[in-house]
Amino acid sequence: xxxxxxxxxxxxxxxxxxxxxxxxxxxxxxxxxxxxxxxxxxxxxxxxxxxxxxxxxxxxxxxxxxxxxxxxxxxxxxxxxxxxxxxxxxxxxxxxxxxxxxxxxxxxxxxxxxxxxxxxxxxxxxxxxxxxxxxxxxxxxxxxxxxxxxxxxxxxxxxxxxxxxxxxxxxxxxxxxxxxxxxxxxxxxxxxxxxxxxxxxxxxxxxxxxxxxxxxxxxxxxxxxxxxxxxxxxxxxxxxxxxxxxxxxxxxxxx
Ligand code: ADP
Numbered sequence: 001x002x003x004x005x006x007x008x009x010x011x012x013x014x015x016x017x018x019x020x021x022x023x024x025x026x027x028x029x030x031x032x033x034x035x036x037x038x039x040x041x042x043x044x045x046x047x048x049x050x051x052x053x054x055x056x057x058x059x060x061x062x063x064x065x066x067x068x069x070x071x072x073x074x075x076x077x078x079x080x081x082x083x084x085x086x087x088x089x090x091x092x093x094x095x096x097x098x099x100x101x102x103x104x105x106x107x108x109x110x111x112x113x114x115x116x117x118x119x120x121x122x123x124x125x126x127x128x129x130x131x132x133x134x135x136x137x138x139x140x141x142x143x144x145x146x147x148x149x150x151x152x153x154x155x156x157x158x159x160x161x162x163x164x165x166x167x168x169x170x171x172x173x174x175x176x177x178x179x180x181x182x183x184x185x186x187x188x189x190x191x192x193x194x195x196x197x198x199x200x201x202x203x204x205x206x207x208x209x210x211x212x213x214x215x216x217x218x219x220x221x222x223x224x225x226x227x228x229x230x231x232x233x234x235x236x237x238x239x240x241x242x243x244x245x246x247x248x249x250x251x252x253x254x255x
Contacts, residue, residue: 012048030087039243046129057074097117146215169185185251187251227254
C-alpha cells in the first residue's frame with residue numbers, strides 16, 4: 001500500500017438506512033480500517049451519523065436545525081459506542097475528536113489537535129472525527145463533512161482522502177439523470193463551472209452533495225494532495241485501491 005496516512009470520510013447516506021445506523025455497513029467499514037492498519041498504516045475516520053443515531057433514541061422532527069443539534073448531541077455518544085464495540089472485535093481502540101471547521105483557522109488549535117491525533121495513531125488508536133454539531137451547524141446544514149475531511153487531510157498531513165459516497169465514482173454528468181454518463185477514473189483539474197454549480201433543473205453537475213466533494217477535491221489538488229472517491233455500499237473498489245494498489249472502480253483526483 002502506497003499511502004501512509006489516510007483519512008476516510010463516510011457520509012450519512014452510507015452509514016444510515018431508514019433513518020437508523022446501518023450496522024452491517026459500519027461493520028464492513030471498521031473491518032476495512034482494521035485491515036489497513038494491520039498493514040502498519042494510519043487511518044483517521046471522519047464519520048457522520050450522529051443525527052441518525054440520536055433519532056433512534058428520540059424521534060424528533062429532523063427538519064428543524066435545533067432538533068438536529070439535539071439529536072446529534074444525543075446520538076454522538078451512541079455512534080461512538082457502536083464504533084467502539086465494532087473495533088473491539090479487532091482488539092482495537094477508537095477515539096472521539098470533535099472539531100469545527102473554524103478550529104482549523106487557528107494555527108494553535110490545529111497544532112494541538114494534530115499532536116493529539118499523532119499520539120492516538122502512534123498508539124494504534126483510530127481517531128473518529130466529527131464536526132461539533134452543537135456549536136457548528138455547517139455539516140448539518142451543508143456539506144456533510146466533505147469540507148471538514150479535506151481540511152483534516154491537509155492539516156493532519158494525510159497522503160490521501162478517501163470519500164465513501166452513495167455513488168461509485170465521479171461522472172462527466174449526473175448519472176442519475178443521464179444514462180450515457182461516464183465514470184471518470186482520474187481527474188486532475190476541476191473547472192469553475194463544476195465548482196460553482198447551483199442546483200437548477202438543467203444543471204447536470206449540481207445534484208446531491210457532489211459539489212461539496214468537488215470543492216474538497218479541488219482544495220486537495222491545490223495543495224498537491226490526492227482524493228479517492230468510491231462507493232461506501234460495497235467496499236471492494238476501495239479495498240483493492242488501498243490494500244492491493246489496484247484501481248478498479250472509483251475516481252482518483254490527482255494532479
Ligand atoms: P454522500 O451522501 O455520499 O455524501 P451525496 O448524495 O451528497 O453523497 O452526493 C452524491 C450524489 O451526487 C450522487 O448520488 C449523485 O446523485 C449526485 N451527482 C450529481 N452529479 C454527479 C456526478 N457528475 N457524478 C457523480 N454523482 C453525481
